[in-house]
Amino acid sequence: MSNSGIGNSIRRNAPVPMAQCGAACALEILSDRWTMLIIREAFYGVMRYEDMRDDIGIPRSVLTQRLKRLTEAEVLERMPYREEGERTRYGYRLTSRGQSLGLTLLALMQWGDEELRDGSSAIALHDKETGARLRVGLVREGTSEIPLSSARITPQN
């Protein structure tokens, strides 16, 4: 049968209790309709409240609440910034904890592109050094580990 990764008989309970599960823990922060979309914006470098609203169509009250939650969870940080000839404004960007969520986001994107869409992705990942095309997958620990920071992300089309 080999229907899943762990054994091949029917299990009556999960081998890892919810309280000790990293996924369950992560989902407490991430599992609602908007949060990963906000992460996606931040991942692409969109920092501003209004810009996020324009992109994803989230109601103000909800965006405000989510940004607060993500900031408290240290996934995002609130940052002052200034553009040419403009006054100082505030925006949000990924902390290092947030950046490491990029892999999860990419895994999700890959699944969506391959299983729900025609298989064509709207972005491509390449190794900055070698130019080799990259995917999210299982890797031997230590070997051939490519950090997200050495990937180039290019919109297709």
Next chain:
Amino acid sequence: MSNSGIGNSIRRNAPVPMAQCGAACALEILSDRWTMLIIREAFYGVMRYEDMRDDIGIPRSVLTQRLKRLTEAEVLERMPYREEGERTRYGYRLTSRGQSLGLTLLALMQWGDEELRDGSSAIALHDKETGARLRVGLVREGTSEIPLSSARITPQN
């Protein structure tokens, strides 16, 4: 700054519109409080309605609705099964589409373990053949791709 994977200036909008984004598409099915936990159960081989309820504490009405949605999305399938001396029962298991979600689940778990917990994971991944420890990461396409099916998942105590 190099704060995210794509360029280093402030973006006013995401380079990929929501409508063409695999992640956005995936989140339409997956982004609520319970769905990924149900996937997690199925991933571990828990098939039964009542067992899922016991593990994750989801209300009946919600579980029923989610199983329906996931079945319609062809992530789960409803399966008759029979245990020793018992009558035929029905349960749910991952389709191939569902199984390929395993990578996303593992990425999520890895993030939760490393960033939200003490860094200790409740499971370990090893290559069935070589025994090498595995992680979710970026891989050169083609090269060194290890399918989920050749990974052994062992609960760490």
Next chain:
DNA sequence: CAGTATCCCAAGCGATACTG
């Protein structure tokens, strides 16, 4: 055991108006 049915309440949604 695998669901339906019901009911109540809290949270989230969506729109719009307002403020520093």
Next chain:
DNA sequence: CAGTATCGCTTGGGATACTG
């Protein structure tokens, strides 16, 4: 521009009872 405030509405959550 980056939020708060408000409000009516819909959805989901949580509990419990019932059915084949």
